[in-house]
């Protein structure tokens with residue numbers, strides 16, 4: 148623990164570390180094996196990623212089979228089966244019109260690539276001066292600099308990086324909740340921003356239906372449909388960031404399907420590899436690809452060293468096929484009803500302001516932030532790994548979690564919410 152504290156950075160952490168992390172020595176199915184001998188249910192799917200659970204035999208085999216061929220080769224000038232098959236599979240299962248795939252090495256990079264595509268597209272089609280992005284408040288798109296610039300300006304790191312981040316345009320948090328209708332009034336400010344500044348805007352970027360790390364909110368499909376219509380009206384591209392929502396998490400394979408909407412550019416990550424290694428993807432339409440390629444450079448100016456990594460591609464392909472071969476709708480539907488019944492009474496807890504569930508995502512929102520150290524202890528004592536942030540106690544379990552696992556998770560969430 149001393150060596151960890153003095154040497155290794157953890158996410159959003161001080162150096163040296165101020166809080167002891169929990170040592171893990173293994174994981175299997177929906178469980179993490181802690182160094183102290185406890186086996187706890189993972190309520191977080193390692194941040195949305197491990198949808199099939201840990202050490203899945205099919206995914207393990209995909210990695211070891213690929214190791215027999217090669218772990219990695221550069222992607223400049225070379226190609227290989229796993230990358231091509233993965234790209235084809237993603238085109239096949241994602242919303243209509245997305246035809247081309249850029250394999251990036253993390254979610255934030257896929258957002259950078261999406262934004263770069265939009266900027267190059269603007270240049271390629273002669274819409275110079277479109278260098279800004281329009282988004283909604285309450286969003287999260289990653290931690291690299293351009294991705295940060297479209298994160299929520301209050302929750303995000305805008306103040307710290309004022310003067311460094313490009314200044315983007317922000318519409319209010321989508322108001323209508325998932326099951327509410329969306330009115331003209333709800334998109335009035337978005338429309339006003341587009342009316343005033345469309346000729347400066349390369350794209351609208353947002354998380355469809357589920358705003359993740361920016362506040363865990365679920366908004367109305369009707370809102371997303373109106374955003375799509377406004378983008379068409381003002382000839383602005385729409386970037387959908389489905390890094391958290393992709394691959395069934397919200398109850399549809401992709402959250403855009405709730406609204407029957409296709410974006411011009413789509414970002415995928417997190418569950419793409421089934422949580423095995425880091426990989427992400429940026430998909431775009433043929434129209435976007437044509438515009439990007441028509442720009443001066445004649446090419447998309449991005450190419451990470453580990454682009455299209457064969458191990459990551461092979462395990463992603465196996466994870467996608469495994470998901471489609473399972474009755475994932477029933478699994479996610481079962482988790483949804485388990486979360487709903489387990490969190491049923493949470494809204495009456497002192498200090499709880501909202502409880503919401505969509506697909507395999509459950510959220511308790513409090514009026515005050517939780518104490519992380521207390522929360523960790525309380526949830527581990529309930530046999531569950533949770534990682535609340537701020538005022539939000541939430542879970543997105545692996546799809547392989549059983550009804551008992553979900554009951555443990557909701558009991559732990561309630562206990563954490565009560566622990567204040």
Ligand SMILES: *Cc1c(COP(=O)(O)O)cnc(C)c1O
Nearest residue numbers: 253254255287288289359390391
């Ligand atoms: C996690 C996340 C990202 C960033 O992905 P990383 O792999 O952490 O870089 C971007 N957008 C959304 C919606 C995310 O949930």
